[in-house]
Amino acid sequence: MRIVPVITGLLAALTCAPALAASFCGEREMVIERLAKMYAEKTVAQALTSDGKLVEVLTSSAKDTWTILVTLPTGSTCALAEGRHWHQVDAGPRPDLDEPST
Secondary structure, three states, X not given: OOOXXXXXXXXXXXXXXXXXXXXXXXEHHHHHHHHHHHXXXXXEEEEEOOOOOEEXXXXXXXXXXXXXXXXXXXXXXXXXXXXXXXXXXXXXXXXXHHXXXX
16 A cells, blocks of 8 residues: 555645644544544554654545544644545555565
């Protein structure tokens, strides 16, 4: 899965789009619970940034929706982006991560 480049680009957008990030924020547990109830979304990917932020991608095959969340080290979680028509791409193995170097 090549989600890392997507997440990296979206994290860069976080500093440029405070209005979007501020539109849906709260305690992480509450945000996750709300997305599960409203859209049947579940976490499909997580990553930690070098400065301690948790980035998560949530999707729902039932509702065809997706949300990208960023949780700060303080515990505050904000939606970075959301939409419809999520399509999972299987990029196959990544030699730089999946195989030992020779």
